[in-house]
Amino acid sequence: MSGSSDVADLTRAGSDIPAGRNLAVRGVFFACALLTVLTTFGIVVVLFDGALGFFREETLFGLLSGVLGGVLAGSPAEAWAALRTGLGTQVTVREFLFGVEWSPIIRPRSYGVLPLLWGTMLIVVGSALIAIPVGTATAIYLSEYADRRVRKVVKPTLEVLAGVPTIVYGFFALSFITPIIQRFFPGTGTFNVAAGAIVVGVMIIPMVSSLSEDAMSAVPDELRNAAYGLGATKFEVSTDVVVPASLSGVMASYILAISRAIGETMAVTLAVGMQPNITLNPLEQAQTMTAYMVQIGISDVSVGSIGYQSLFAVGLLLFVMTLGMNLLSLWIKGRYQEAYR
């Protein structure tokens, strides 16, 4: 602060000139950011609304409009009646979660989601059996052994695998993998779990390898050098120092990859088929939750029918599962992350 009083105080000068426009622009940008929150909100509302329509007689909005109609008409009895009938049970949650028959469209109808869940689990287990060992070993190779030039070429090449549209993997399963399986196991059908699990496994290799490699590369060289100083071999450094030190990132990559396998749609629709089936035989056909949704999507079920509503019940289950996995991976990363410096 200068003491001379003949110099004008300019500290706040001009701050009011474009304030209005500044604020408006800020508002527009804020609205864009808010849209992402609205998207999440929209997904949750849409899924709950539709799923309520599946489990009860009315959807959430149907229920609200019925009750509001009664209230506006000044008749609490009418509103109560709308609520009572709207909340009448169509499918019990217990039947949905524990029933072993899934046939919401074809009579006799039954609404047990377990066969679809089983199909999804077969794909998840099968693809994880491929992607986790291969992806982890790839990550170790790229992070510990490969020289910089090799890594610079290999890493983007592997990431191309993740960029190939999933419909192409479906085609690949049908035109390449299944014929090979059929050669070794004659009698295998066009659609089978094994082909689906293999292509999904290949698809998620880059998720495991890329994210794990990032975690391994973040392990500081001091740790490696300390181990070398104790007489460890390169193999020992890789398996006993680098992998444990980056375990949180590696686990997070596994979970993200599994979450991707759960939500994978087109490859499993084309490769695994559309026959709900609880089986342990990977050469049989089955149906995943996502493939069921596609089946409804390409058939012409009418809006409001139980088939249409079942989309949202299955979609809700899918959303809850993948969201749970994603949150788990974030938690593991945050909880167990070793902070280096």
Added chain:
Amino acid sequence: MTRLPFGLGGTDDGRDGDGDGDGVRTDSLRTGSVRTDGGETPNPFANVGDDIARKQLLGRVFVGICGASTLVGIVALFVLLGDVLYEAWGWVTLDFLTYPPSRFIENYYPDGRGAGIYPALVGSILLIALTAVFTMFLGVGAAIYLEEYAPESRLKSFIEANIANLAGVPSIVYGLLGLAVFVRFVGLGESLLAGALTLTLLILPIVIVSAQEALRAVPDSQRHAAYGVGATDWEVVRDVVLPAALPGIMTGTILSLSRAIGETAPLIMIGAATSMFRAPIEDVSGIPVPDLFGPFAAMPMQIFDWARLPEGDFQHVAAAGIVVLLTILLLMNATAILIRNKYEK
């Protein structure tokens, strides 16, 4: 006693960290240090030579396994591309690009009446163009808010965590959102516009994250210089930050769009046609105009339709469709990389 790595101290359980399970080093070290009675001391290094050879072998086997695993992914990629090219060989013709699809395989033969992917190709291009417009505005806007305006607060970290979670939501769930909101609630029907809006929401999280990275790469000194000469927040963003970040934003957006062009599941959920005989283009007094509110087909939908047909030769038609799709994808990625290399310092 806790186990130290590489068999230093600790128990003699054979888990000496070299993975060969023999505990040799632990054993020899301890024997050497415990014996103090002056008796005959066995040479503690007697087995070291074997040990080193074993470890070297183990190390080589391990590198072999890891290297082979790395090859698995690369080989899979080339086998996949090779398979598609092999199946499509001779089926991608000019007719294939300019004719509508047909139910009869004869029409796809070189001497047939002509059938192909034309409506889906045009549909996909229009779909992606629309999606590009929406995502550029929304994604860049959101990124600018998060990077340039938002104070470090609970709200900002909530929005960012939310974006991270949205990126992990399966695309088919976005399809349900589009079906309920755009197709039914807003009443757009199974239209091009509904499809583009659904895909926009799907790739928005990726676009925002990549745009944020681009904005973050602009050095603060440039912002400070602009503020120093009296620019307002908006002027700094418009005249300094955006021009500097634009190549990065473009690269990220194009890469995200190349994900959108291959998406099938969300389009199926909003009820888009799997196969259309007409491109979504209207004639408005002689000028072709995209029909935003009409039905459309997109390339992945059309490929799905072909791949499901039982007749054997339709596999080749599907492969030809995939070649066209992958070519467009490749062109988009090449553009993104060109932009990045041109402006990268």
